[in-house]
Structures are given as C-alpha cells and as structure tokens.
Amino acid sequence: MKVLSKKNLTGVIIIVLCVGIAGFGSIEFTSQWEEDAVYAGPGVTEIKNLSDYFADLKGTAGDTKVYVLEGEEPGGTVFVLGGAHPNEPAGMLATVLLIENIQVSKGKVIVIPFGNASAYTHTEPQEAYSREFAIETIEGEERTFRFGSRYTNPIHQWPDPDIFVHSSGQTLSGVETRNLNRAFPGNPDGYLTKKIAYGIMELIRKEEADVSIDIHEASPEYHIVNAMVAHQDATSLAAETSMELQMENIRISVESSPERLRGLSHREWGDFSDTKAILFETANPSQGLFRGRGGSDLVLSGKDDFYLRAAEMDLLYVPYDEEGKPIEWRVNRHLRSLEMVVEVFSRNNPGREIQFKNIPSGERLVNEGIGAFLLSGE
Amino acid sequence: MGNEALVFVVMLATFVVLSLRLKLPIGVALMVASIAGGVIAGLGVPISHLVEGTFAYLDEILIIATAMLFMKGMQKSGLLNTAVYQILQIFHNKKVFLLLSMMALVMFPGLITGVSTPSVLTTGALVAPVLLHLGMSRSRAGAIIGMGSIFGMLAPPVNIPIMIIGAGIDMPYMGFTLPLLILIIPVAIFTTLFLGYRHIKIIPWEELKKGMPESNFSQYGWKLYLPIMFVVFVMLLEKSIPHVFPNLGLPLIFLGGSLLTLVTGAPFKFSPMSKESVKESLPIMALLAGIGMLIQIMTLTGARGFIVVNILTLPDIFLYLGIVISLPLFGAVSSFASATVLGIPFSLALLGQNEIWLVSAVAFVAGLGDLMPPTALAGIFAAKVVGIKKYSRILKHCIIPAILMAIYGLFVIIDGEFTNWLEWFFLGFPIITVVVLILIIFFVIKLIRSPKKEKEGTVLK
Numbered sequence: 001m002k003v004l005s006k007k008n009l010t011g012v013i014i015i016v017l018c019v020g021i022a023g024f025g026s027i028e029f030t031s032q033w034e035e036d037a038v039y040a041g042p043g044v045t046e047i048k049n050l051s052d053y054f055a056d057l058k059g060t061a062g063d064t065k066v067y068v069l070e071g072e073e074p075g076g077t078v079f080v081l082g083g084a085h086p087n088e089p090a091g092m093l094a095t096v097l098l099i100e101n102i103q104v105s106k107g108k109v110i111v112i113p114f115g116n117a118s119a120y121t122h123t124e125p126q127e128a129y130s131r132e133f134a135i136e137t138i139e140g141e142e143r144t145f146r147f148g149s150r151y152t153n154p155i156h157q158w159p160d161p162d163i164f165v166h167s168s169g170q171t172l173s174g175v176e177t178r179n180l181n182r183a184f185p186g187n188p189d190g191y192l193t194k195k196i197a198y199g200i201m202e203l204i205r206k207e208e209a210d211v212s213i214d215i216h217e218a219s220p221e222y223h224i225v226n227a228m229v230a231h232q233d234a235t236s237l238a239a240e241t242s243m244e245l246q247m248e249n250i251r252i253s254v255e256s257s258p259e260r261l262r263g264l265s266h267r268e269w270g271d272f273s274d275t276k277a278i279l280f281e282t283a284n285p286s287q288g289l290f291r292g293r294g295g296s297d298l299v300l301s302g303k304d305d306f307y308l309r310a311a312e313m314d315l316l317y318v319p320y321d322e323e324g325k326p327i328e329w330r331v332n333r334h335l336r337s338l339e340m341v342v343e344v345f346s347r348n349n350p351g352r353e354i355q356f357k358n359i360p361s362g363e364r365l366v367n368e369g370i371g372a373f374l375l376s377g378e
Numbered sequence: 379m380g381n382e383a384l385v386f387v388v389m390l391a392t393f394v395v396l397s398l399r400l401k402l403p404i405g406v407a408l409m410v411a412s413i414a415g416g417v418i419a420g421l422g423v424p425i426s427h428l429v430e431g432t433f434a435y436l437d438e439i440l441i442i443a444t445a446m447l448f449m450k451g452m453q454k455s456g457l458l459n460t461a462v463y464q465i466l467q468i469f470h471n472k473k474v475f476l477l478l479s480m481m482a483l484v485m486f487p488g489l490i491t492g493v494s495t496p497s498v499l500t501t502g503a504l505v506a507p508v509l510l511h512l513g514m515s516r517s518r519a520g521a522i523i524g525m526g527s528i529f530g531m532l533a534p535p536v537n538i539p540i541m542i543i544g545a546g547i548d549m550p551y552m553g554f555t556l557p558l559l560i561l562i563i564p565v566a567i568f569t570t571l572f573l574g575y576r577h578i579k580i581i582p583w584e585e586l587k588k589g590m591p592e593s594n595f596s597q598y599g600w601k602l603y604l605p606i607m608f609v610v611f612v613m614l615l616e617k618s619i620p621h622v623f624p625n626l627g628l629p630l631i632f633l634g635g636s637l638l639t640l641v642t643g644a645p646f647k648f649s650p651m652s653k654e655s656v657k658e659s660l661p662i663m664a665l666l667a668g669i670g671m672l673i674q675i676m677t678l679t680g681a682r683g684f685i686v687v688n689i690l691t692l693p694d695i696f697l698y699l700g701i702v703i704s705l706p707l708f709g710a711v712s713s714f715a716s717a718t719v720l721g722i723p724f725s726l727a728l729l730g731q732n733e734i735w736l737v738s739a740v741a742f743v744a745g746l747g748d749l750m751p752p753t754a755l756a757g758i759f760a761a762k763v764v765g766i767k768k769y770s771r772i773l774k775h776c777i778i779p780a781i782l783m784a785i786y787g788l789f790v791i792i793d794g795e796f797t798n799w800l801e802w803f804f805l806g807f808p809i810i811t812v813v814v815l816i817l818i819i820f821f822v823i824k825l826i827r828s829p830k831k832e833k834e835g836t837v838l839k
Contacts, residue, residue, distance in 0.1 A: 025429035125434035125670060126715070128427055128678035159437060161616070161625040162492050163536055163551075171551040173541030221726050223547065261550050289723055290687050292382055292680030293419070306680070306687040313691045315727055 032131050033121050036145050038096055038113055039375040043069040043103035043356070050112070053206055054199035056188060061118040061156040062196040066203065067099045067111045069356070075107025076352030078342055079209040079275070081200065084115035084180045084216065084265070086148025087129060087287045089299060090330035091215030091280070093145070093370060097335065097360055100375045107346075107354035110207055115214075116180040116196060118156045120148035129286075133296035135369070139376040147286075147299060151178035157192045168262040176263075181214070184268035204273045210352050211237070211345050212275040214265040215334050219288030220307055220316040220325070224281060227253045228337065231270025231277040237348070238278050241340045250336055276345070280337050282330040283318040290315075300327050332365045381419065382684035389415040389672070389681065397752070403661055404752045408668025412675040419679040431674030435666035435712070437629075438495075442666075444632035445499040446659040448609065449763070450651050451636040452503060455643030456594035457602050462507040463593035470512065471580050474571070474819065480505045481526050481570040488530020490613045491628060492538040494713075494748045494756040497527035498763055500609060506763045511590060512578035516764040521775035522573050524749060524760035529566045531713075531756075532745045534558045536617070539717035539741035546722035549733060557738040557797070560804050564818065565786060569779040571822040598643050605638040658762065665753055666712075673715060686723055697727075698792055702743055702784040709747010712755070716747045728791065735797040739790035746780050749773060 004012065040047060046068040051058035053066075082095030095113040102109065114120055123129040127149075134144045154160075160174035167187065176182045178193050186198025204212050211234070218225040230238035238254045245252050257266040257277070269277035285291055285307045286298045292306045303324030311320035318325075339359055346353035360373040392414040396407035412431070416424045452458050469476040484505050488497035502523040509519035532539070534555040541551050594602055612631050615623045626634075640648055676682040689700045701724055708716040721740050728736055748756040754769055757776070761769045789796050803814075 021425055021429060025426045028426040029430075123430065125430050125432075126673045126677060128430075128674050159625070159627040159629075161620070162538065162628070163541065163617070163620075165620040167621075171541070173538055173545050176541075176545055179545075221723060223726060223729060260552065289719065290683050290690075292683045294678070294680070304683075306683040309691060310687055315690055315723075 028131070029122065032123070032146055032148070035117075036114070036120075037143070037377065038065070038067075039100055039377070040067065041100040041102070041375065043101070043109075043358070044099060045070045050196070050199040050203065053202040054188065054195065056195055057199050060192060060195070061121065061153065062116075062192045062199070064112055064114050064117040064196075067113070069099070069102060069104045069109040069111070071104040071106045071108065071355065073106040073355075076210040076345065076349060076354045077108040077110065077207055078345075078354050079110045079204055079207065079212040080112070080338065081115045081212070081214045081265070082111070082113045083117075083120065084214060085150045086114070086116060086120045086146065087124070087127070087150050088217035088284055089133070089145065089147055089286075090217050090282055090284060090327060090334060093327065094215055094331045094334035094338070096145075097331065097370070097373050098338075101358050101360055101373055102356045103358050104354070104356040107352070108207070109354065109356060110203070110209065112200070112203075115200070116148075116152060116193070118152045118192060118196075119150065119178075119180070120146050122149050122153040122155070123147070124149040124151065128294065130294060130296040130299060133299045135300075135374060136371045137374045137376045138372055141376040143371075143374050143376075147296070151175060152180070152193045152196075154178070166263045170260075170262045172263075179263075181216070181265055182263035184263055184265055185272040201269070201272055204269055204275050209273070209275045210349065210354075211341060212265070212269050212273075212277050213338060213341065214269075214277070214279045215338075216279060216281050217284035217287065217330065218281045219290075220283040220285055220318050220320055221288055221290060221310065223317050224255055225283045226251065226318050226333075227255050227281050229255045229257055229264075229266045229279040229281070231257045231266050233270050234266075234276035234278050237276055237341065237345055240344045240348075241337065244340050244344065245336060248336065250333060252333070252337060278341060280334055282333050283316075283320070283325050284330060285320075285325055302326050302330070328365050328370055331370060332360075332362045335359055335365070336362055382680040385415050385419045385679045386676070386681040386684060388418045389676070393672075403664060405661065405664025405666075405668040408665070408672050408752075412668070412671040415672075415675040415679055415681065421678065424675070424678060427674050427678050428671045431671035432667040434670035434673065437627075438712075439663045439666055440629040441493065441632070442495060442659050442662055443656065444629040444636065445496055446655040447636040447652055448605070448632040448639070449499045449503050450655040451639030452605060454646040454651055455602065455605070455639040456598070457605065457639065457643055458503060458507060459591040460593045460595045460598075460602055460643075461504045462511065463587070463590055464595065465504070465508050466511055466586060466590070467583065470583055470586055473575065473578060473580065476508075476512075477522075477570050477574045477578070478567065480508060480574075481522065481529075481566055484523050484526030485530030485533060485566070487610070487613070488527050489533050490536060490610075490617050492531060492536035492541075493628070494527035494531040495759055496628065496632075497530045498523055498756060498759040500606065502527060502760065503763050504606075509574070509578065510764065511586065512581065514574065514577045516766045517771035518573055518577055518775050520757070520760040520764040520766060520772040522570060523763060524756045524772055525569050525573070525776055525779055526566070527756045527760070528745050528748050529562050529569075531748065532558065532742060533562045537738075537741055539713060539721060539744045540737055542714060542717040543721045543725050543737050543741060546718070547725055547729070547737075549737065553734050554738055556801070556804075557735050558742075560800050561738060561742045561786065561790070564815070565779065565783055567815065567819060568782065568822060571819060572779065573775060575822070594643055602643045604642045605635040608638055609635040662755075662758060669712065669715075669753060673719075682719060686719060689720065690723055690727055698788060701740070701791060702788045705740065705744045706746035706750055706780070706784065709744060710750040710753060712753055713744050713747035716744045717741060720744070732797050735790055739787040743784055743787040743791075746783055749776050749780060 048066040057063045083092040164177040183193045183197035187194040266279040389411045393411035396402045
C-alpha cells in the first residue's frame with residue numbers, strides 16, 4: 001500500500017479538520033431553521049398562511065403564519081407586521097403578545113409575527129449576533145425566540161446583484177435585494193423577497209385593511225428612532241396618535257414617509273393600496289454599530305457601556321442612560337402606540353371601529369416582564 | 379484598559395507577531411489572531427462564529443477565483459499580447475493621450491461593477507504590458523493600475539461604498555454623479571500624469587516592436603477579443619437593463635469569459651491553467667476568509683464597538699483627522715467594511731451639512747482602503763498583474779495621490795461652503811473649468827518634465 005507523502009498527509013489532515021469544523025458549525029446553523037413556538041391565544045379565530053393570499057409562496061421559505069383575530073361585531077381591519085427585520089426583536093415580541101393575549105370584540109386584527117421567515121433562519125456574518133434569546137413565562141417555561149438577520153437567507157436567494165434596482169428605478173447596494181423593507185410593493189414574478197413583499201401587499205388589499213402597521217427597531221445612533229413614519233394618507237392619524245401618547249408621557253415623533261425613498265412599507269403600502277400605512281421605530285442597542293460585547297443579555301436589557309459613552313458625547317438620537325433600553329420598555333412603546341393608533345382611527349371612523357381588550361398594560365409589562373404575558377405550551 | 383481594549387490589543391499583537399515575525403501566511407495569522415481574541419475574551423474558540431465570519435466575503439472570493447481564471451485565459455490565448463501590440467502601434471507616440479486613455483481603460487470595469495478587482499484583472503491586465511513596453515517601472519505601472527481601479531470603483535454610475543452608507547442612513551442613491559465626478563476626475567488626471575508622464579518614453583515603432591511578443595491578430599482576427607467583449611457586454615447589459623437581463627453575477631460572467639478564451643485564440647489546456655490561477659489567488663482568498671473571521675470576533679467581543687466609539691468621541695479637530703486616517707486604515711480589512719463600520723456612523727455624526735457631498739466624500743476617502751495592506755485588493759492584484767511580489771513597492775508610489783485624495787475629501791467633509799464653491803467652479807464656468815484643467819495638466823507636465831533615472835526601470839525588449 002502506498003503511504004501518503006508528508007505534503008499529502010498535511011492536506012488530508014486539513015481537509016478532515018475543515019469538514020469537522022464545517023460539520024460542527026452546521027449543527028448550530030441548522031438549529032436556527034426550527035420555527036419559534038407561538039401559541040394561539042383566546043382571541044385567535046383563524047390561522048392562515050401568507051400563501052393563502054399569494055399561492056406562489058406555498059412551500060417556500062418565505063411562507064409564514066398569519067393570525068386572524070376577529071370580533072363578533074363587524075368593524076374595521078388593522079394589519080400588524082412584525083419581524084420584517086428579525087434583528088429587531090421588539091417588533092416580533094409585540095405581535096406575539098397581541099396573538100397570545102388580546103380579544104377582539106369589534107372589527108378584525110390580522111397579525112404576522114415573522115414577516116421575513118427566511119431571514120429568521122440565519123444571522124449576518126460579521127454582526128456576531130446571538131442566535132436566540134429566552135424569556136421565562138410565569139409557569140416557568142423558557143420560551144426561546146430567534147434573533148435573525150435583516151436580510152433573507154442567501155440559501156434561499158442568492159447571489160445578490162452588485163446593485164439593487166427597485167421597480168421604481170431607485171438603486172441601492174446589492175445586499176438590499178434581500179431586505180423585505182426595500183422590496184415593496186413586491187413582484188409576483190420576482191425573487192423570494194419580492195414575492196414575500198407581494199404576498200403582504202395582497203393581504204392588505206384582499207383584507208381591505210384600514211390601517212397597516214409595520215413594527216421595527218433602529219439602532220440608537222440612527223436618526224429616525226422613537227418615531228412613527230407615516231404615509232401622507234396617514235399623517236393626521238399618526239400626528240393625533242403622537243399627541244395623545246405625549247399626554248401619557250410617551251414621546252414619539254412623526255416623520256413623513258419620503259416620496260423619493262422607495263420600497264419601504266410606509267411608502268408602498270400607502271401608494272399601492274387604500275390602507276393608512278405607518279411604521280414604528282424604537283431604539284435597540286443590540287443591532288447598533290456602537291455596541292460592546294453583545295449576546296442575548298444585551299438584546300433583553302439594552303444596557304451597553306459604549307452606548308452610554310456615545311450618549312454622553314451627544315452621538316445618539318434618543319435619550320440613553322444607565323437604565324439602557326430594556327425589551328419591556330421597547331415592546332411597551334410599540335403596544336401603546338398601536339393601541340393609540342387603533343383608538344384614534346376608531347374614534348374618527350364610525351362604522352369602521354376596531355375594539356379589543358386584554359392588551360398587556362404598560363405598568364405590568366415593565367414591572368412583571370414580558371414573560372407574564374407569554375403562554376406556556378401546556 | 380477595558381476588556382474590549384485588551385482583546386483588541388491581543389488580536390493586533392498576535393497578528394503582527396505571526397505575520398511579520400514568524401512570516402506565516404496572512405490568512406492564517408488573521409485566523410489565529412481571531413482565535414486569540416475569542417480566548418482572551420473568555421469565549422473559548424467560538425467555532426460557529428469563525429465559520430460564519432468567513433462567509434462574509436464568499437461573493438468576493440468567488441469573484442477573485444473566476445477573475446483570475448479569466449486573466450490567465452486571456453494570457454494563454456494570446457489576447458493580452460495582441461492587445462498590447464495593437465494599442466502601442468496606434469498610441470506609442472502620443473504620451474498624454476496614451477496615459478489618460480490607459481487610465482480611462484483601467485477605470486472602465488470599475489465604473490460598471492463598482493468593484494476594483496475586475497478593473498485590475500481585466501483592462502488593468504491589458505494596460506500593464508503597454509506601460510512596461512514604454513519603459514515604465516513595474517511598480518509605477520502597478521500604482522497607476524491600482525489607483526485607476528480605485529477611481530473606477532468610486533466613479534459613477536456605481537459606487538458601492540455610497541450605497542452601503544446610504545442603506546445605513548436611508549439615503550437613496552440619487553444625485554451623486556456630479557459630486558463624484560468633481561471629486562474623482564481632477565485627482566485621476568493628476569495621478570496619471572504625476573505617476574506616468576516622465577516615466578514613459580517615446581520609442582519609434584520599428585524599434586519598439588522588435589522587443590515585443592508577436593501579435594496573434596493575423597491568425598485569429600477579431601475573434602481573439604471575444605472573451606473581453608463578452609465580459610464587458612454582459613456587465614453592461616446587466617447594469618443598463620436590469621429588469622430585462624437576468625443578474626448573472628460577476629463570477630459567472632468571468633467564468634463564461636474564461637471558457638471563451640479556450641476557443642478564440644491560441645490553444646491551451648484548461649486544467650493546468652485553472653490550477654495555476656487557483657494557486658495564485660489562494661492566498662488572497664484565504665486572506666479574505668481570515669478578515670471575515672477577524673471582524674466577526676471583533677464584533678463578538680466588543681472590540682469593534684470599542685474602536686468605533688473611541689474614534690467618534692474624539693474632539694472635533696481629531697474627529698476629522700480620525701476620519702481621514704481611520705477610514706482608509708480600516709480599509710485594511712476592506713473598503714466596503716470600512717464604509718459599513720465607520721462610514722455609516724461618521725455620516726450619521728456629521729448629518730446636517732450637504733449630505734450628498736458629505737457621503738460622497740466619506741466614500742471617496744474610504745475607497746483608499748483598497749490600497750491598505752494586508753488586504754489591499756487593488757494593490758495586491760495590481761502587483762500580480764505587473765509581475766512583482768512585494769506590494770509595498772507599489773504602495774510607495776501611491777502615497778502622494780492618496781494623500782491628495784484624503785485632503786481633498788477632508789475639505790469637502792469639513793466645509794459645506796467648499797462644496798458650493800466646487801459646484802460653482804465646475805458647473806458655473808465650464809470654459810474656465812476646461813482652461814484650468816488644461817493648465818493643471820500642463821503644470822503637472824512641467825513640474826515633472828526632467829525625469830530621474832528609475833532604479834527598476836524596465837524597457838521590455
């Protein structure tokens with residue numbers, strides 16, 4: 001038998017080592033393909049899929065669950081999208097709390113917690129995100145949620161072009177081709193991200209949503225944060241909401257959706273349907289560039305020494321102190337904003353009212369934590 | 379010293395010792411430095427993060443592998459020799475025109491792809507032998523090609539660093555053409571003439587052609603040029619009608635071009651050629667994989683935040699200095715990474731002035747990162763194209779044009795009024811502008827008229 005030369009032996013050892021490392025890595029990567037559990041609360045009347053609105057999504061990584069919570073009395077419809085960007089967890093958690101808690105008496109609430117399901121199946125290279133974070137329920141069950149990427153998984157859509165040309169002609173860097181919130185109004189014949197966007201547009205149109213809300217987070221150094229970005233048809237609704245929230249000591253600014261910035265939900269939902277489109281932003285240090293050592297602790301506590309220093313040097317667009325930006329605080333802002341938008345809309349649109357109860361209160365959220373409102377598997 | 383600072387210092391020290399002292403391949407040194415960072419931060423060897431980090435540059439690695447294949451194919455098929463022969467036959471006695479058209483040629487693939495590497499490896503590979511035949515030193519020719527590829531990468535219509543920063547601050551890629559042209563054209567003209575004018579010789583054609591490899595044109599005709607025409611044509615189609623023409627991606631385009639070289643010129647075997655090209659590009663691919671790991675671990679351990687916040691919290695005067703130093707320095711990783719990690723926070727911190735000019739200038743300065751070792755994609759490939767081993771020989775020629783770029787960019791970043799003046803100058807008085815540009819050209823020529831003897835001057839005969 002011919003013995004391997006020293007050079008070949010080194011080669012074989014390196015290949016075996018690489019295969020071993022890749023195998024080890026792949027176990028961890030593929031664990032992120034498993035969907036997070038969301039339990040249907042007492043208010044859920046139907047669970048559908050996005051592919052029910054756009055059949056081409058069936059069986060693809062872009063299909064995702066749609067929770068319908070319909071009241072006995074007819075009224076208006078509000079659509080709430082979480083998880084368009086899976087590295088902005090407060091949006092997803094706010095939608096999960098809606099699904100597991102609220103009970104609608106009038107009108108309809110439609111919720112998608114994982115807007116870009118593909119983007120939940122991976123994390124972004126060089127961002128070193130924690131892949132998941134856990135919250136304990138009152139019953140002691142540990143509910144884990146994935147912390148994904150801003151972009152669709154390249155396993156499902158690849159390669160990126162050098163530049164991304166939106167259907168309007170707007171150009172952005174190639175990676176934005178996989179950004180759901182640059183892909184609206186979508187394209188039924190486009191690649192996966194465009195198809196997801198098209199499916200969401202179809203949902204808004206077919207359900208005749210009166211109000212559509214896209215829940216996000218932004219890094220504290222980003223200039224549009226703690227804000228609502230509203231399409232021109234929703235400006236007065238957002239402005240009135242903002243004023244009412246100020247009275248409850250929640251400061252939230254209103255930004256107009258720029259007409260020349262295309263592909264975003266607040267722009268295209270409003271332009272391509274009759275809905276009033278609004279996007280919410282809170283400050284999330286775990287997705288920012290200034291963060292120190294991250295991990296799931298930072299996702300939940302929002303406390304970071306480098307952000308504190310940046311705040312002292314006036315580099316942030318939100319107040320930031322030793323308390324950080326805890327997840328309860330961020331989710332609460334979203335829920336209060338949502339509640340107020342619905343209240344203001346219902347007040348101004350008789351016959352299209354939406355009413356619901358059991359939305360987690362701010363006080364209990366902050367004092368008892370999100371776990372107090374999460375259901376357990378049993 | 380905070381933990382993040384300690385991690386950063388340990389990673390840096392490990393890298394320096396392994397690469398400079400122990401002379402390990404840079405890719406390996408980066409990998410070990412990343413592991414050291416993880417260990418010192420108390421995270422052990424974070425294998426999944428190391429693996430994930432390498433995927434950051436997967437697309438670039440594929441581009442490099444296939445572009446190198448394409449360049450080798452052009453060499454073996456006789457395309458390069460023929461192109462050099464024909465270019466020199468037409469332009470050998472028109473110095474300024476020759477140099478400026480060579481610069482435009484090098485810039486062209488960068489203009490359409492937004493990446494410097496294709497510029498160096500396609501038209502750069504054509505231009506290199508032309509310059510060498512006219513007596514320019516290899517390092518100087520490499521510097522012109524390297525700088526040209528960066529100008530191409532930054533020039534409109536495609537400027538990826540701006541798109542990256544734009545995505546981070548929600549700014550559409552619109553209205554950048556004029557600022558970019560105003561930033562790039564004067565510097566490109568200066569660089570070409572400064573580096574090249576006194577270092578090429580007018581040699582009579584009869585004498586020049588004696589030392590040149592044969593042209594294969596009479597044997598294969600225009601067919602010889604099909605591979606490069608295919609590559610440029612498909613790139614143009616992708617960019618001009620993106621809604622109609624599918625996105626093939628640079629790797630597939632280069633691969634198509636490489637396969638074409640098999641049937642359009644001198645016969646050669648694909649297998650040895652591909653082995654040769656992989657062997658040459660492997661260290662650069664390993665380097666990119668290593669850099670991916672390094673940034674991932676820096677982010678994981680908080681060292682990235684430590685660097686970003688420390689630069690941004692410098693006093694104003696040092697902040698501007700920090701921008702012109704740190705943006706190119708971070709480009710040692712990659713100019714695109716520099717645009718992401720530093721370009722976005724710098725732009726956010728300075729919002730309030732003319733934002734289009736601000737972002738253009740930040741991207742302009744970040745582009746210099748492609749010259750910065752150890753990655754120095756533009757420079758290292760330029761070294762390969764001109765056939766020298768030490769990239770530092772090219773870098774030293776780039777210092778003055780690079781400083782000029784940094785200062786020019788800095789003026790635009792600091793002073794919004796300066797941008798108004800630039801627009802007024804270049805748009806308001808086009809005739810004056812043309813006259814001034816001509817004067818700049820003559821001034822540079824005058825300045826560098828008396829040539830010094832180049833130590834490494836090589837007239838290929």
